[in-house]
Amino acid sequence: MRSLTNIFQLGIKELRSLSRDPALMLLIVYAFSLSIYSSATAVPEAPFRATIGVVNEDPSPLSYRILDGFQLPYFVPPEPITHAQMDTGMDEGLYTFTLNIPPDFQRDLLGGRQPAIQLNVDATQVSQAFTGAGHIQQIINSEINTFLQRYRGQDALPVEAVVRMNYNPNLDRSWFGAVNSVIDQITMLSIILTGAALIREREHGTIEHLLVMPITPVEIMIAKVWSMGLVVLLASAFALRFVVQIWLDIPIAGSLGLFMLGAALHLFATTSMGIFFGTLARSMPQLGLLIILVLIPLQILSGGMTPRESMPEFIQDIMLAAPTTHFIELAQAILFRGAGLGIVWPQLLALAVIGGVFFFIALSRLRKSLN
Incomplete structure (x- = not known):
């Protein structure tokens, strides 16, 4: 005791x-x-109201489909700009991302070629740039794949993997x-x-x-x-x-x-x-x-x-x-x-x-x- x-x-x-x-x-x-x-x-999970400027040199349904993929609250509506405004806009902090869709982008894609879309990132905006670039790439790939499937009349695969997240459904x-x-x-x-x-x-x-x-x-x-x-x-x-x-x-x-x-x-x-x-x-x-x-x-x-x-x-x-x-x-x-x-x-x-x-x-x- x-x-x-x-x-x-x-x-x-x-x-x-x-x-x-x-x-x-x-x-x-x-x-x-x-x-x-x-x-x-x-560290943010996703960009929030990130600013993006777009030089759209291919006014095609696919390019507008890509632009429609940038939605609030992740991105503000894309702002049409020129080549001269790309660098100046990022230098002045007006845009965190600038996107350049080249001429004949849709035609080259449907023709089996591999056209490139240029994405510029203002890396000084660390919190947005860290996650925003990946989101933009995912949006572009998703819209292009959906467009190609509908254009070529491809049916869905006979087997589909359904993933369900336990504890944290939204990751x-x-x-x-x-x-x-x-x-x-x-x-x-x-x-x-x-x-x-x-x-x-x-x-x-x-x-x-x-x-x-x-x-x-x-x-x-x-x-x-x-x-x-x-x-x-x-x-x-x-x-x-x-x-x-x-x-x-x-x-x-x-x-x-x-x-x-x-x-x-x-x-x-x-x-x-x-x-x-x-x-x-x-x-x-x-x-x-x-x-x-x-x-x-x-x-x-x-x-x-x-x-x-x-x-x-x-x-x-x-x-x-x-x-x-x-x-x-x-x-x-x-x-x-x-x-x-x-x-x-x-x-x-x-x-x-x-x-x-x-x-x-x-x-x-x-x-x-x-x-």
Whole structure:
């Protein structure tokens, strides 16, 4: 009972110390609110009211059919221009895209030749140019294929593949970006907060006070793990409920309770990593450098940015030792596909084992540093 009381009181002390640190409090609020929103909406899915000028040198039904394909809200109505206005219009920022349809375009196409349509893109308009060029190419190809099928009297294929998207029917990138951002913030904040808690003890001189008290390194470590893990767990629950579901209006397919269970096991591992880094670093700048060196590979190689199946097999095998690999797989299965306990129990078990290993490694290092 005395040990449990010590752990509880030390954890309360950590929460009070965190509440008096405005920089870390601001980081928590930003990471689980504006950072998630910006990650979900930073890259637009499609151009919005993009300006386009067209030099139409082939007044044929096909060319007008192509121009009719540029519809609001993706594109403003195409504006007829001349060759002289193409460069000047883009230099002055009047057009993000300019299109040049060559003479006899329809006749050459029906004659079996391969005429080219010139598309100029103002790359300084990054948000529009990044997605707009692909949309324009898709519109042109779709209209040309439809025109050729009707002109040549081609019937539809006897077999048609009907694709249905699960969870995200419109392939809205913000749905994936918001949830993946929450997953990344859980890992990042848990490592930063626990590492900073140990560094703060050393910088403020309170680590010596702890050493003369009748408490053990195990109690010190467990107190930091449960207190900082609780902060991140509550912040992530708030982010999923109010930022993802209400603010961004993104549905969650699975059980939030099961996800919180997986997040708690993941926090057991990552907070232990934070303690370990806190014993290695002697100041907050050193801790930041250590976290950067570890966090970026974890996020890139764990399957959050790139599917693990596309990585070399030896990388996949190595990353099985990282808790982020199993947590990302678990989180995506629950939040995207609505998986239950019967599907994600291997990931839960792996997180528990990895967390235990990391905990004892960090505890051993903490004992040496305190001695």
